[in-house]
Amino acid sequence: xxxxxxxxxxxxxxxxxxxxxxxxxxxxxxxxxxxxxxxxxxxxxxxxxxxxxxxxxxxxxxxxxxxxxxxxxxxxxxxxxxxxxxxxxxxxxxxxxxxxxxxxxxxxxxxxxxxxxxxxxxxxxxxxxxxxxxxxxxxxxxxxxxxxxxxxxxxxxxxxxxxxxxxxxxxxx
Numbered sequence: 001x002x003x004x005x006x007x008x009x010x011x012x013x014x015x016x017x018x019x020x021x022x023x024x025x026x027x028x029x030x031x032x033x034x035x036x037x038x039x040x041x042x043x044x045x046x047x048x049x050x051x052x053x054x055x056x057x058x059x060x061x062x063x064x065x066x067x068x069x070x071x072x073x074x075x076x077x078x079x080x081x082x083x084x085x086x087x088x089x090x091x092x093x094x095x096x097x098x099x100x101x102x103x104x105x106x107x108x109x110x111x112x113x114x115x116x117x118x119x120x121x122x123x124x125x126x127x128x129x130x131x132x133x134x135x136x137x138x139x140x141x142x143x144x145x146x147x148x149x150x151x152x153x154x155x156x157x158x159x160x161x162x163x164x165x166x167x168x169x170x171x172x173x
Contacts, residue, residue, distance in 0.1 A: 011099050011137075011147065022151050026103035029155030037159065040168040044107040052106050055115065056099075063095050089131060094119065096137065097130030100154045108167040118165075125161040 031038035047055075070091065074084030098119050105115050119126060133150045137143040 011096075022100075023103040023106065025148050025151035026100075026154055029152030030158060031155070032152075033156050033159050037164065037168070038155070040164070041104065041107050044167060045109045047106045047109045051111075052102075055105075055112050056102065058112060059095070059098065063091065066091050090127065092134040092138075093127040093130035094123075095130070096134040096150075097126035100130070100133070100151055101126070101158075103151075104154070104158060108165055110165075110167070122162055125157075129157050129161070 027038060027042060030041060067088070070084045070087045073087065074080050076083070098115070101119075105118070110118065133153070136146055137150065139146075
């Protein structure tokens with residue numbers, strides 16, 4: 001649990017205090033695959049840093065609260081460990097993919113409710129993308145160093161699995 005939680009808390013903390021850090025990596029990955037879509041995303045209105053940090057802080061609080069809940073569930077004899085492991089894997093995959101998609105959400109100025117709808121809509125693809133990356137990021141010493149690679153990989157994931165959001169063409173609504 002600590003191995004998984006450490007890198008995620010670090011990523012969440014970076015997104016709270018330095019939300020602009022991950023955008024150049026994301027845009028470079030996207031631009032390498034599809035310069036036209038990268039230009040549309042880059043032309044988005046962008047989200048105010050205070051709003052982006054607030055949403056990242058909300059995700060951090062939610063992640064910590066759900067992690068505590070799964071730890072407590074894990075204390076239930078027999079089935080608790082199984083349920084907690086599955087729940088923590090789901091939370092890991094969801095949080096990693098949501099955090100890595102953050103530059104996309106920020107560029108398109110998607111608020112909390114819109115981000116949540118997006119994550120729910122593309123749940124399966126995001127879970128499939130986030131779980132192996134989350135496990136990779138949990139490798140001691142090496143995992144956190146792979147953050148830049150993972151952030152750049154989101155561009156390829158976005159192009160292959162997520163159709164363009166209407167805001168890529170029209171700006172904020």
